[in-house]
Amino acid sequence: MKPQSTHEVTNQTPPLEGYNLFASDPVLAAAVDREGAHWHAEALVRDGARIGKPEILALAELANRHAPELFTYSPRGERIDTLEFHPSWHRLLELLREEGLHALPFSEPRPGAMVARCAGYFLHAQLESGSLCPLTMTFASIPVLRREPALFAALVDKLYSREHDPRDAPLDEKRSMLVGMGMTEKQGGSDVRSNRTRAFALDRGGRGNAYRLVGHKWFFSVPQSDAHLVLARAADDEGLSCFYMPRFAPDGTRNAIQIQRLKDKLGNRSNASSEVEFLDAFGIMIGEPGRGVPTIIEMANYTRLDCVIGSAALMRAALVQAIHHARHRMAFGKRLAEQPLMRNVLADLALESEAATLLFMRLARAFDAHLAADAGELGADSDAERAWRRIVTPAAKFWVCKCALEFTGEAMEVLGGNGYVEESPMARFYREAPVNSIWEGSGNVMCLDVLRAIERDPPGMQALLAQWRRNTDGHAVLGTALAELEALLGGPPDAREVLARRLAQHIVLCAQAVSMLEAAPAASADAFIATRLGQGAGRCGRVYGTLPASFDHSAVIARAFEH
Structure with a gap:
């Protein structure tokens, strides 16, 4: 006997897709023009149309359903501290970098460049939030790193690159880079002045010189980044200093940063946040000693x-x-x-x-x-x-x-x-x-x-x-x-x-x-x-x-x- 249908599906809202996020937002479009970024409007129209496509909108759900996984050891028992992401995560980062949202006002300076970047960021933030974190930190690191000319000269091409390179490899082998942050510790949280991580000079010490860092970070954002900016104390009688800590040491080995676990967060699930320990991790002091904050x-x-x-x-x-x-x-x-x-x-x-x-x-x-x-x-x-x-x-x-x-x-x-x-x-x-x-x-x-x-x-x-x-x-x-x-x-x-x-x-x-x-x-x-x-x-x-x-x-x- 043929089963009977129990009901007809009606009065359900169709999915919101196939629309242009920029063209359908007259407030944003007018603000782009008013605040001096009219020259970027065509790129925003194009990007707004792309983000609204069903296959792009689907990336957000996939990246959040398939959370990143931490692999602490290789099958041979080697410490690797590597992360695995769903392909949707990497596609999201590709889209963000293609639009220059990690560096635009610095890599292509012109009037209204910050306005242009913020408008583009706003469009992508409507798509998926977790993938914004590595872009934000990379972007924010640039004005700090630019104040260290020698270091910045070695990084600038990879910082400004519009290509996403997901490989976990020494920076010399990569086409682009991401920069993360590691500021807070268990005992302090926002009170970073209570940080206890110590930095010991490998030679003479001071700005631009190498140190080994010993300590921990309670929130270490985007641990797969190619480098992090961290705070540590180089001397008892001075304040915290800021350090550039690469994922790989100068000799090509993994830096001594051990990921203890990934945070199990309420939201922001597509993005990895971690707890780490530094066991004589290599770092370079940036800025003046004691002036890290x-x-x-x-x-x-x-x-x-x-x-x-x-x-x-x-x-x-x-x-x-x-x-x-x-x-x-x-x-x-x-x-x-x-x-x-x-x-x-x-x-x-x-x-x-x-x-x-x-x-x-x-x-x-x-x-x-x-x-x-x-x-x-x-x-x-x-x-x-x-x-x-x-x-x-x-x-x-x-x-x-x-x-x-x-x-x-x-x-x-x-x-x-x-x-x-x-x-x-x-x-x-x-x-x-x-x-x-x-x-x-x-x-x-x-x-x-x-x-x-x-x-x-x-x-x-x-x-x-x-x-x-x-x-x-x-x-x-x-x-x-x-x-x-x-x-x-x-x-x-x-x-x-x-x-x-x-x-x-x-x-x-x-x-x-x-x-x-x-x-x-x-x-x-x-x-x-x-x-x-x-x-x-x-x-x-x-x-x-x-x-x-x-x-x-x-x-x-x-x-x-x-x-």
């Missing part, structure tokens, strides 16, 4: 910007999935996107995503100004641009990365049960969301960095406030918010630390409000400012979907995702 801070500034971009990209990826679902799914006789309360939620999410995008692109402009100043362009890095980079970047890292957790959860709720299962990318987005809040300094660390940056650069903060006042265009709500910010800044010094989170939040919301006024439709900017900084902000709380009833929710949703 200031040396590495420059690297951290770039990685923190990438954390902001990565979180903004998770928000964007979750948003387009939610809008796509709402445009197809029927409930109670209407499509979800036609229902007033759902439109309010989606429009509110769209405004949050837009503000995050505008913020990181504005920060990219400030980093471009810094690179121009480094290249000798007089007056490029003004007090205000310096403040955007030094003060707003950690505030943005604190706030946008925090928002991504709530945002991805809300977007998942739009899909309901279908969003909660592993077949949906929403589960992966949600698991990825916390990492950027933790990596490179958790929330309190960021807020204290904001406080220190303000205290060290009062002219920068004043220039930033002056710039924002000029850009308010007489906006009453934002004008009041800026006055409140100035009052916070002028409060009792002994109360600033306990209020550091409030201060950082206020700074970044003002920065986003100014950016929205500059670039978003007036109605969108007004709605964002009213619900985040206005008198109604307290009543709205942190729940999405509380925009005014009179707001044109449909127009914002249509503009957010043109597909």
Whole structure:
């Protein structure tokens, strides 16, 4: 007897694929043009189309389902500490390097190069997060390594190469390289000044000379990298120094870095993070002795910007999935996107995503100004641009990365049960969301960095406030918010630390409000400012979907995702 069908499958949302991630994002496209990277738009259109193809989107799920494996010993019992990745991981890294996202502003310097790189990074971060880690660290290592001319000359071709070379071999035999980081230890975490790893000079010691390192790292990112930058103490009476530690020693043997295990992480599963021990590992001191933390801070500034971009990209990826679902799914006789309360939620999410995008692109402009100043362009890095980079970047890292957790959860709720299962990318987005809040300094660390940056650069903060006042265009709500910010800044010094989170939040919301006024439709900017900084902000709380009833929710949703 022929079995009967129990039901017909209807009212299910088709997969979101075959779309152009750049062309369907008018906010990003306009920001690329406004911030000086119009020359890169054609490459972004091409890359956006490639990322949206079904076979490329599938790489993300494969790379996260087939996590990296550690092989400590060879079949003959030799210590090898090597990792094996699924081919999808290597394809993802190929795509990233082909677009120059590991080095573009340094390898091909020109006005707007940092903006171009950040836009491309944002597109790829919507595809898969774990593969970004090695690219971010390699990128951030370049300005540090460039300050060591002899070492950099030996590495530059492989650092700048647009080819991904996955071989675990001495660097002389490879066509490209990746650079990782190893900063934190068991006893300290973010308090790297408590690090106990020791460095012993092989000869005279000092900058540019060889050392042997003994100690451990509790989080050693991307252990398969061709080199790592690490912190160690070369003398009891001085601070930490920074060292370049290659995967292979100068004689071609594996450096004495033993991988104890890989971290079993909540998310970021495609990427390997490890615990290691150094047993007389070879390293070269970079920067001045005892000045390792200031040396590495420059690297951290770039990685923190990438954390902001990565979180903004998770928000964007979750948003387009939610809008796509709402445009197809029927409930109670209407499509979800036609229902007033759902439109309010989606429009509110769209405004949050837009503000995050505008913020990181504005920060990219400030980093471009810094690179121009480094290249000798007089007056490029003004007090205000310096403040955007030094003060707003950690505030943005604190706030946008925090928002991504709530945002991805809300977007998942739009899909309901279908969003909660592993077949949906929403589960992966949600698991990825916390990492950027933790990596490179958790929330309190960021807020204290904001406080220190303000205290060290009062002219920068004043220039930033002056710039924002000029850009308010007489906006009453934002004008009041800026006055409140100035009052916070002028409060009792002994109360600033306990209020550091409030201060950082206020700074970044003002920065986003100014950016929205500059670039978003007036109605969108007004709605964002009213619900985040206005008198109604307290009543709205942190729940999405509380925009005014009179707001044109449909127009914002249509503009957010043109597909």
